[in-house]
Amino acid sequence: MVCRGLFVVVLFFTQTAFAQYSFNASQLTNDLKILSSDSLEGRRVGSEGSAKARSYIIKRLESLGIKPLLESGYVQTFSFTQSFGQVQAGDGSNILAVVEGTKKETIVISAHYDHLGVLGGKIYSGADDNASGTAALLSIAEYLTKHKPDHRIILAFFDAEEMGLRGSAHFVNSLDTKAEAFVLNINMDMISRSDKNELYACGTYHYPKLKNSVEKISLPEKFSLKFGHDLPNSGRNDWTGQSDHKNFHQKKIPFLYFGVEDHPDYHRPTDSFDKINLHFYHSSVESIIRVVRALDSSTL
C-alpha cells in the first residue's frame, strides 16, 4: 500500500508539472539527451556523428508525418571551401522540412545541429550549443502538427554553423527568397541554461515591428525574456552576426534570435547534458512556442 500511494503521488506531480507546457517535455529532454550523447561525437560537419544526428532528426520528422521541403528529400547538401580563422573545406547537409499553412508567406524556424566534434581527444558534445535549439525545433515541429499554422513554416536544421554559418548561407542563396515569400526567420542557438534565468529575443533593434508579439505573451514563472544584444557597434555584445540569422538579415529578411549569454562551458567539452537547467530549458521552449504562435497569427 505504501508503494502504491507513492506511485500515485509521483504521477500526480508529473502531470501537474507537464500540464503547463504546450509540448511534450519528456520527449524534448530525451531528444536533447540523445543529440548531445557521446555516441554522436560532437556532431562535427561531415563526421559519422553528424550522420547519426541527421538520421535521428529525420526519423523524428518522419514519425511526426512532417514533409521534406525539397522534392529530393529532407537533406540539402552543400560544399564549402574555407571558414574564418582556419582554412578548411567540407561538405555539409542541412535538413529541411515544411508545414503548410493557409498563407503563402513563410516563416523559417531554424537551429544549427552541428557542433565542434572531437578536439584533442575530447568530445565537445555541445548540449547547449546547439543540441538545445535542435531538440526545441523538433518540439515546435510536433506542436505545429497539432496546431496548424496560418503561415507556411519551414523547419531548417542547419549544418556547418560552427564553420562560419555555412548551412544557412547556402540555404538563403539556393532558394529564391522572394518567390518563397520569406517574411521572418526565428533562430534558436543556445537556449537551455542561464544562471540569471534570462533568455534573449535579439533582433528587435533592427525589426521593431516584432516587439509587440513578443511583449504580449505571458511568461512561465521565474523566467525572463529580454530584448537586446543587437545594437550596432557594441562589439561582442551585438549578436546580429553571431548565428545563422545573420544570413537572413543580410537578405533583409527580418529575424528574431533566441539565445542566452555565454557561460563558462561555451565551446568547451564541458558543455554537456548534465549542465543543462531543465526547468529553464522547458520555460525557454514554452516561451518560444508562445512567441511563434503570436507572430504566426499577426501580419508580418
Ligand SMILES: [Zn+2]
Ligand atoms: Zn551555436
